[in-house]
Amino acid sequence: MSRKQWTGWSTPHAGDEQAEQHYLIEPRYLAGGGDLRHVTEYLRACGWRDKSKTGGPVVFDSPDKSVRIGYDPFTQPGGWTIRGKRTAHQEAWHATFGRQTPVEIVAGLTDALTTARTAHAPNVWEPLLDQGWKTERGRHFTARSPDGDAFVRFHQSGPGQAHWWAGARNEHGRMWEATFTPTTPMHLVRAFSTALADPQPVMRPLGRIPPSRRIRTTSVSVLPSQLGAWQQARITAARAATWARHSFASNRSRTPPGARPYAGQSGRAR
Numbered sequence: 001m002s003r004k005q006w007t008g009w010s011t012p013h014a015g016d017e018q019a020e021q022h023y024l025i026e027p028r029y030l031a032g033g034g035d036l037r038h039v040t041e042y043l044r045a046c047g048w049r050d051k052s053k054t055g056g057p058v059v060f061d062s063p064d065k066s067v068r069i070g071y072d073p074f075t076q077p078g079g080w081t082i083r084g085k086r087t088a089h090q091e092a093w094h095a096t097f098g099r100q101t102p103v104e105i106v107a108g109l110t111d112a113l114t115t116a117r118t119a120h121a122p123n124v125w126e127p128l129l130d131q132g133w134k135t136e137r138g139r140h141f142t143a144r145s146p147d148g149d150a151f152v153r154f155h156q157s158g159p160g161q162a163h164w165w166a167g168a169r170n171e172h173g174r175m176w177e178a179t180f181t182p183t184t185p186m187h188l189v190r191a192f193s194t195a196l197a198d199p200q201p202v203m204r205p206l207g208r209i210p211p212s213r214r215i216r217t218t219s220v221s222v223l224p225s226q227l228g229a230w231q232q233a234r235i236t237a238a239r240a241a242t243w244a245r246h247s248f249a250s251n252r253s254r255t256p257p258g259a260r261p262y263a264g265q266s267g268r269a270r
Contacts (some may be wrong), residue, residue, distance in 0.1 A: 019221035023209055024201040026216045029150040029168040030175060031202045032209070034103040036071060039110050041231070043069065045238035046114040067113055073099060079176075080106055082113075084185075091183035095192075098167075098176035100210075104202045108195025109188050115241070122190035124164070128152060131197040145197075149214060152193055164189055166196065170212040 025031040036058060043060045044050060048069075051059040057072035067084045080097035084090065097106050125135070128143045133152075135143045140155040150168040157163065164184070167177035180189055201218070209217060 017223045017225060019223050020227075021206045022203050022220050022222045022227075023206070024203055024218040024220055025209065026199075026201040027145065027147065027149070028102055028104060028198060028200070028202045029145070029196060030170055030210060030212060030215050031102045031104075031204060032175075033100050034202065034204060034208075036103060037231075038103040038234075039069075039071075039107050041235055042107065042111060042238050043114070045235045046242045048114075062113065069110060069113075082109065090185065093181050093183040093185065095178065095180045095184055095188070097178045101176040101178060102202055104198075105192065105195045108198075109192045112188050112191035114238070116245075117185065117187040122187045124152070124154075124186065124190050124193050127190070127194040127197045131199055133197060147214070150196065152196070166192070170210065170214045172212065175210070 040050070040058060040060060047063045048060045049063070051061055051068075053059075057070055057074065060069045061067070065085075066087055067082065070081045070083075072078050072081070077098060079099040079101065081094060082096075083094040084092060086092040095109065125143060129135070132146045133143045134146070135141065140153045142151055142153045144151050149170060150166070152166040153164070155163045162182050164180040165178060168175050178192065180192075201216075203220070203222075209215075
């Protein structure tokens with residue numbers, strides 16, 4: 001374990017704040033669950049509706065009510081469930097994440113639900129291979145992390161039956177598992193694999209460090225205002241992106257059918 005002063009965020013007026021001890025943990029897939037607000041506050045900033053009941057599971061609905069995200073710590077095995085309703089362009093689907101799935105990895109998928117999908121065909125394996133994960137063929141096609149402690153697995157049992165699942169383990173056994181139904185949009189599975197393979201460490205407070213010899217920890221001193229500024233930056237980015245999408249959609253709805261920008265003699269739109 002190493003120790004250093006955290007300089008990732010700056011605060012001009014720290015005042016008499018007392019620094020708190022946190023830890024940067026690598027690899028991120030062995031870091032434990034983390035703060036649920038990393039997921040939920042981003043969704044709230046993107047206009048998702050908080051349908052949670054006091055003392056009950058966490059529940060958020062998308063603005064169009066086509067997707068529901070829930071976190072239930074009161075059942076076994078508990079954890080995250082993301083369900084998408086059937087639409088004109090998408091079959092119903094769902095994905096699950098165990099309770100100890102790091103929130104930063106869950107957010108890879110849930111953040112992607114707040115943005116438009118890209119036109120190109122997503123490659124789930126690319127982010128993993130870019131970070132040195134190794135693939136193997138057998139009954140299933142599997143990608144394993146360089147340390148062997150995390151995996152992504154694919155199996156196609158028939159046409160339209162492409163099953164994906166993933167997980168991580170330490171010396172004490174399986175920490176978490178994620179599953180995706182065959183109808184889960186591929187850009188969401190790709191967003192998950194990108195977050196899973198991200199080499200950046202994640203932060204956990206003192207007392208929330210998994211007991212494992214397979215993680216690397218760096219002790220950092222963090223002022224509450226620094227931590228708050230980092231969290232607020234994520235929320236601000238979500239609000240800005242949401243505003244931009246709504247503004248674009250509003251402008252498109254006001255454009256008369258067949259209308260296009262006037263092009264002068266130069267051929268450029270004016």
